[in-house]
Amino acid sequence: MTLDNKLANKTEKTTYQEPYRPHLHFTPEEKWMNDPNGMVFYEGEYHLFYQFHPDSMQWGPMHWGHAVSRDLLEWEHLPVALEPDELGMIFSGSAVVDWHDTSGLFGGGHGLVAIYTSASENTQQQSIAYSTDRGRTWVKYAGNPVIPNTELKDFRDPKVFWHHETSRWVMVLAAGQEIMIYSSPNLLNWTYESSFGKCEGAHGGVWECPDLFALEVEATKEVKWVMQVDIGDGAVAGGSGGQYFVGDFDGRTFVTEPKVTGTSDCDAAWVDYGKDFYATQSFSDIPAKDGRRIWMAWMSNWQYANDVPTSPWRSAMSLPREVSLVQERGAYELIQKPVSELFDRSENIFVDRTISIGEDITSIIAQPDVPFVLDLKMKNVDGDESGRGKMFVTLFQSDSKKGCTVTVDFEQGEVAFDRAGMKNSKFHKQFPAVTTAPFSAKAGALDLQLVVDRGSVEIFIDGGRRTMTNLILPEQAESYAIVVSESGGKTEVDCFGRTIKSVW
Numbered sequence: 001m002t003l004d005n006k007l008a009n010k011t012e013k014t015t016y017q018e019p020y021r022p023h024l025h026f027t028p029e030e031k032w033m034n035d036p037n038g039m040v041f042y043e044g045e046y047h048l049f050y051q052f053h054p055d056s057m058q059w060g061p062m063h064w065g066h067a068v069s070r071d072l073l074e075w076e077h078l079p080v081a082l083e084p085d086e087l088g089m090i091f092s093g094s095a096v097v098d099w100h101d102t103s104g105l106f107g108g109g110h111g112l113v114a115i116y117t118s119a120s121e122n123t124q125q126q127s128i129a130y131s132t133d134r135g136r137t138w139v140k141y142a143g144n145p146v147i148p149n150t151e152l153k154d155f156r157d158p159k160v161f162w163h164h165e166t167s168r169w170v171m172v173l174a175a176g177q178e179i180m181i182y183s184s185p186n187l188l189n190w191t192y193e194s195s196f197g198k199c200e201g202a203h204g205g206v207w208e209c210p211d212l213f214a215l216e217v218e219a220t221k222e223v224k225w226v227m228q229v230d231i232g233d234g235a236v237a238g239g240s241g242g243q244y245f246v247g248d249f250d251g252r253t254f255v256t257e258p259k260v261t262g263t264s265d266c267d268a269a270w271v272d273y274g275k276d277f278y279a280t281q282s283f284s285d286i287p288a289k290d291g292r293r294i295w296m297a298w299m300s301n302w303q304y305a306n307d308v309p310t311s312p313w314r315s316a317m318s319l320p321r322e323v324s325l326v327q328e329r330g331a332y333e334l335i336q337k338p339v340s341e342l343f344d345r346s347e348n349i350f351v352d353r354t355i356s357i358g359e360d361i362t363s364i365i366a367q368p369d370v371p372f373v374l375d376l377k378m379k380n381v382d383g384d385e386s387g388r389g390k391m392f393v394t395l396f397q398s399d400s401k402k403g404c405t406v407t408v409d410f411e412q413g414e415v416a417f418d419r420a421g422m423k424n425s426k427f428h429k430q431f432p433a434v435t436t437a438p439f440s441a442k443a444g445a446l447d448l449q450l451v452v453d454r455g456s457v458e459i460f461i462d463g464g465r466r467t468m469t470n471l472i473l474p475e476q477a478e479s480y481a482i483v484v485s486e487s488g489g490k491t492e493v494d495c496f497g498r499t500i501k502s503v504w
Contacts, residue, residue: 038095088120166251204234242271380444424473
């Protein structure tokens with residue numbers, strides 16, 4: 001988006017410079033936002049729809065907000081795409097390109113079809129809408145709902161994709177604490193095929209926002225399927241979060257592989273180990289020549305989402321992430337990394353040096369509102385496991401010393417993020433927290449990448465094998481210190497930090 005377009009999109013609703021307003025992450029201009037919806041690439045644009053309440057800073061009657069981007073970072077706000085109707089609110093869902101007009105809605109051409117949940121007070125059913133003008137306007141299908149429901153309380157969040165092997169559309173749908181799988185030749189008439197999850201994964205809360213897609217395993221030609229499922233409560237860091245399963249899918253039934261290495265809690269493999277990564281969804285119809293699977297999540301937690309002290313908007317999306325799959329020690333693991341487009345925005349290098357044993361480094365960023373990426377490569381110098389200690393990275397340490405800290409414990413094989421001591425974390429009893437993620441300490445080395453924006457920290461651990469996403473509320477100050485130090489061990493750390501150009 002050009003500067004002129006950005007200015008044209010500014011209104012009296014926002015200056016885009018409010019405290020905690022991200023410089024890299026998507027936010028609505030104003031009011032409430034939650035789950036990403038309808039993520040699709042079409043005619044050169046990434047479409048992001050999202051759960052939106054245009055009349056309040058808290059959750060309420062859901063609409064689909066809408067924005068488009070050509071690079072996944074600079075977004076153009078568009079008018080609300082879908083509004084509540086006689087069938088109810090517009091809950092979460094997905095969007096696809098009907099390339100071959102299987103639906104008959106495009107007169108032999110092609111266009112976008114949105115599949116969403118119509119949610120009344122007592123009923124959740126699946127409906128569709130379609131667009132013939134690149135998503136700028138939408139027509140709801142006259143035959144809605146396409147999947148009626150009179151029995152299940154929780155029956156929502158359809159994710160739809162084209163399954164080439166069976167030449168049919170497939171839908172995964174959250175139903176209580178299971179995933180139902182449907183198929184269709186035309187997006188209008190759906191047949192129930194199977195269910196998944198009754199005896200697998202974590203069940204601390206209702207299941208929501210499923211996704212299912214194929215990935216080629218790195219370094220092999222093997223193709224496996226990944227099922228992502230969110231739970232409303234009982235996630236690894238407390239409250240809401242996401243889990244994933246790796247297995248095989250034949251167009252009708254999804255069957256899992258054995259448990260992912262290093263996981264527990266009813267065999268759950270966690271998508272993210274922080275408090276604030278939920279309702280994860282991937283883009284459909286990214287061109288084959290691109291070859292990437294890219295997803296995003298809502299950066300909040302249902303424990304406190306309605307109360308996060310931002311204004312005039314509430315909630316942000318995570319950075320888009322490239323998702324891949326590896327097989328190690330006989331198990332499959334998901335890899336997540338920031339999209340490569342992020343690093344096209346690199347500006348100034350503010351630290352590039354090695355910290356020797358027993359040495360501390362303090363780097364001052366003069367402008368606290370400038371987002372940055374900090375890469376840390378840590379290694380145990382003498383290879384003696386008994387000499388391993390802890391690494392500390394303190395971010396946003398202002399004059400009042402109320403920062404947040406990343407701790408790498410080589411003895412325990414654990415990365416911890418602590419925001420509990422930050423002065424502004426006290427707005428809700430569930431917000432002050434220390435979140436942890438495991439890593440393999442046997443190699444005596446670890447890579448960390450921290451993406452720090454105004455109001456959030458996303459940590460990519462061991463090449464993205466684990467991630468940890470957390471909101472933060474730093475105090476406003478003229479400058480913040482980044483302090484990297486080492487204690488009780490013999491660790492050497494290569495530090496490389498660079499600022500990232502703001503989308504504003």
